[in-house]
Amino acid sequence: MxxxxxxxxxxxxxxxxxxxxxxxxxxxxxxxxxxxxxxxxxxxxxxxxxxxxxxxxxxxxxxxxxxxxxxxxxxGPQVAGMIEAITGVAEAVGPKRVRPGPRDAAMRVARVCYDHLAGEQAVAMLDRLVEKDILLRDDNEIRLGPSAASHFAAIGIDVDARPRRPVCRACLDWSVRRSHLAGTLGAAILDKILAEKWARREKDSRAVIFSPPGKAAFERVFLA
Amino acid sequence: MxxxxxxxxxxxxxxxxxxxxxxxxxxxxxxxxxxxxxxxxxxxxxxxxxxxxxxxxxxxxxxxxxxxxxxxxxxGPQVAGMIEAITGVAEAVGPKRVRPGPRDAAMRVARVCYDHLAGEQAVAMLDRLVEKDILLRDDNEIRLGPSAASHFAAIGIDVDARPRRPVCRACLDWSVRRSHLAGTLGAAILDKILAEKWARREKDSRAVIFSPPGKAAFERVFLA
DNA sequence: GGGATGCTTCGACAAGGATCAAACTATGCG
DNA sequence: CGCATAGTTTGATCCTTGTCGAAGCATCCC
The missing domain is CATH 1.10.10.10 (Winged helix-like DNA-binding domain superfamily/Winged helix DNA-binding domain)
Known part of the structure; x- marks a missing residue:
């Protein structure tokens, strides 16, 4: 036992x-x-x-x-992470819908995960940030790189002024099955996306829909 | 709904x-x-x-x-990840023991995870093996490095003679929340630790207690 | 074949828990 | 104060599901 x-x-x-x-x-x-x-x-x-x-x-x-x-x-984020993990398994083993609906497709591209962005866009963003050494990834732990403070300050995000929760966290993405960025930094980035009106939230859904210019702006800032 | x-x-x-x-x-x-x-x-x-x-x-x-x-x-690993996430939440919200018992502390340092070693020591060991390129790690997949066979042969472990199960596997550690080494190699290492009497198993517990000289030997072989 | 072992299915029982209607408490508004 | 809205508690009902003993398959060994 x-x-x-x-x-x-x-x-x-x-x-x-x-x-x-x-x-x-x-x-x-x-x-x-x-x-x-x-x-x-x-x-x-x-x-x-x-x-x-x-x-x-x-x-x-x-x-x-x-x-x-x-x-x-x-x-808290740990609970959110657990729900995501369970959702991922349910998605993987669940009955495969013959034709995923449009909202389903939008969810895969970008959605809200508790307080930060998830989906393909979010996974791509984390990949790129790590690739550029702005974030340093070690297993499931993510730390700020040396250039992080100045990089995020340039787009109006202060990475130092958020003491309570960890600044960065890896959060497993149920649709892509790789990690995206959570933590206060992840939350701040989602805030910015919505504040700049790069994207809007779908009513009664977690989907996040980028406008064409918003998508371009997002990619310029985070995927360049 | x-x-x-x-x-x-x-x-x-x-x-x-x-x-x-x-x-x-x-x-x-x-x-x-x-x-x-x-x-x-x-x-x-x-x-x-x-x-x-x-x-x-x-x-x-x-x-x-x-x-x-x-x-x-x-x-699959996705299912394992889900279990780990649930365990993490259970650990976090579970009844906080006012004073973690000595066995609890010992469990965090080193314990058996079915047939291999888990806990701080095990996580440190995997880190070091990867750092020395004896094992090659790619996200959750672990492979043998070029020097693995000779390295382990030198301490009496034959990495080739174990066909059935995967030789290496990452296994998420619930106390450290990072990966340690499972698979037949992980099992063989635990065998060696016990055979050499570097450590003994606590009765009716998963805790693994290193003797002072045993700990030194383990660290010399695996953490040097 | 025959016996042993590992595992699954069947059948019956008990217990837990999900549900809602109705009654109750608390807060806000005029 | 009196009424309306938000939420919880209580109590009764009902159904799901976990449980094990006994019997049934399947595989191995002699």
């Missing part, structure tokens, strides 16, 4: 369809209320509430009360 | 304690028989068999029949 971290407990929390849907919905990065999550999961409000308290107790969610609204969000 | 990959299905497969124990047992990369897995999970053989067929149907395992033995193994 094995001892050690109770992985069955965590996995079974994700293993209920209603809870899985809630967690997927929260992968968009924005915190949601209990009723929104109930709708998202397709269950009644009491049922949703019960699930949410279980997820809270399991440490997978955080709660921010604002008046009579209670906003639930993912507990 | 969400559509997309059925993550609840996959997570619920991992979400049963018996199945979770089986999957943890398979994280070493060694394929195991149904009876071994039943023992590992602490359930009867019929129960184990039922779980195994579910895991197979879910695409999480592969099966290799050899005569009347049927060896179950993880379906």
């Amino acid at each position: 094995r001892e050690g971290p109770d992985i069955a407990r965590i996995a079974s929390l994700v293993g209920d369809p209603a809870r899985a849907n809630m967690l997927s919905a929260l992968m968009g990065g924005t915190a949601l209320t209990a009723s929104e999550l109930a709708l998202e999961a397709g269950v009644s409000l009491p049922t949703a509430s019960s699930h949410l308290s279980k997820l809270m107790e399991g440490g997978l969610l955080t709660l921010a009360s604002q008046g009579r609204h209670r906003y639930y969000g993912l507990a | 969400r559509e997309g990959p059925d993550i609840a299905r996959i997570a619920s497969l991992v979400g049963d304690p018996a199945r979770a124990n089986m999957l943890s047992a398979l994280m070493g990369g060694t394929a195991l028989t149904a009876s071994e897995l039943a023992l590992e999970a602490g359930v009867s053989l019929p129960t184990a068999s039922s779980h195994l067929s579910k895991l197979m149907e879910g695409g999480l395992l592969t099966l290799a029949s050899q005569g009347r033995h049927r060896y179950y193994g993880l379906a």
Whole structure:
């Protein structure tokens, strides 16, 4: 018999369809209320509430009360990474759709992963940043290269002013099956993409749609 | 309601304690028989068999029949990565022991991961072997370098005479969160460590305790 | 062939847990 | 204060699923 971290407990929390849907919905990065999550999961409000308290107790969610609204969000990037990993396996072993829908295709190109960018574009970006030695990659650990501070400062991102979370993190991409950039730097880059209106978020989806000029700008800055 | 990959299905497969124990047992990369897995999970053989067929149907395992033995193994590195991610979350949110016991500390330094060494020592060893180009690492794939055969022959390990399983494999370490060496070579190295009495196994635990001279010898051979 | 071993299937049972309606608490608004 | 909205708790129902004993296949060894 094995001892050690109770992985069955965590996995079974994700293993209920209603809870899985809630967690997927929260992968968009924005915190949601209990009723929104109930709708998202397709269950009644009491049922949703019960699930949410279980997820809270399991440490997978955080709660921010604002008046009579209670906003639930993912507990952190590690939880988001786990959901991505599970999604990847589900995608790989799941029934192959004969024809992936258009939204599906957009998701593969670029999507939000908790608070940063994922998908082909994101994987390409990390590759390029490592290739240019702006970031230094060692296994799953990513560090800033010597030129990182000045490089990101030039595009308005201050890599020093973000103390709490790790600046860089590798996050496995379920569609490409390689790593993309997470951490505060990943979050800051997504912020910039949206702030500059290079891309917009698809309503009710994690897909991120680049406009043609936005795509060009993004590639000039990050893939050049 | 969400559509997309059925993550609840996959997570619920991992979400049963018996199945979770089986999957943890398979994280070493060694394929195991149904009876071994039943023992590992602490359930009867019929129960184990039922779980195994579910895991197979879910695409999480592969099966290799050899005569009347049927060896179950993880379906691939992606599945292993998912287990690792779940383990990481479980570790993070799990009950914080007020004071990690001495055995816990020992486990972090060195432990058995089915048939090879894991923990800080093992991660350091793989790093060093790659640094010296004895092993060639490419993301999660590890191959023998040109000098590998002679290097290991010098310490009594024949890297050629082990056909069945892959010689090298990266195995993610849950305590260090980086890779260590699995595969037949990893197994052979652990054998040597125990045969030379550099270390002993703690009773009823996975911890591996080095004696002071044993530690020095290990470091001389593998970390120099 | 016959017996032993490894494993799966069948059948029955028990337990856990997901679900919702209804009642209850809390916050906001006028 | 009174009413509306957001959310949780309680209780009852029902169904899924994990569990093991016994029997059934398959493979190996003598």
